[in-house]
Amino acid sequence: MxxxxxxxxxxxxxxxxxxxxxxxxxxxxxxxxxxxxxIRALQVGRNIAYPESNWDVVLVADYDSLxxxxxxxxxxxxxxxxxxxxxxxxxxxxxxxEL
Numbered sequence: 001m002x003x004x005x006x007x008x009x010x011x012x013x014x015x016x017x018x019x020x021x022x023x024x025x026x027x028x029x030x031x032x033x034x035x036x037x038x039i040r041a042l043q044v045g046r047n048i049a050y051p052e053s054n055w056d057v058v059l060v061a062d063y064d065s066l067x068x069x070x071x072x073x074x075x076x077x078x079x080x081x082x083x084x085x086x087x088x089x090x091x092x093x094x095x096x097x098e099l
Contacts, residue, residue, distance in 0.1 A: 001062055002063045003096070003099055004062070004096050007059075008088075009086070009092075010022075010044040010088055010090065011088060015088055022056065028086045029042065029085075032042060032081060036078060038075075042060070044058070055093070056061055066096075073093065
């Protein structure tokens with residue numbers, strides 16, 4: 001099992017802009033499990049503490065294998081979600097590890 005974690009810092013720095021950015025990201029990503037069979041589990045969360053140092057949004061998703069993660073990465077529905085997310089974020093960090 002592979003766990004895929006992605007964190008984003010949003011361009012918006014005010015609370016209203018961050019909330020709107022989070023809502024757009026969550027909507028785009030939470031639709032994917034029904035569209036991409038390789039996704040075993042997917043959660044999207046918004047930071048609730050230490051906004052001056054913490055990242056704003058996180059994705060935690062699980063896949064059966066590295067090959068399943070790679071299939072997700074190139075899937076057209078994932079690419080469409082990434083196109084929605086990309087303009088909203090200033091920075092992105094991720095890690096993939098085996099459970």
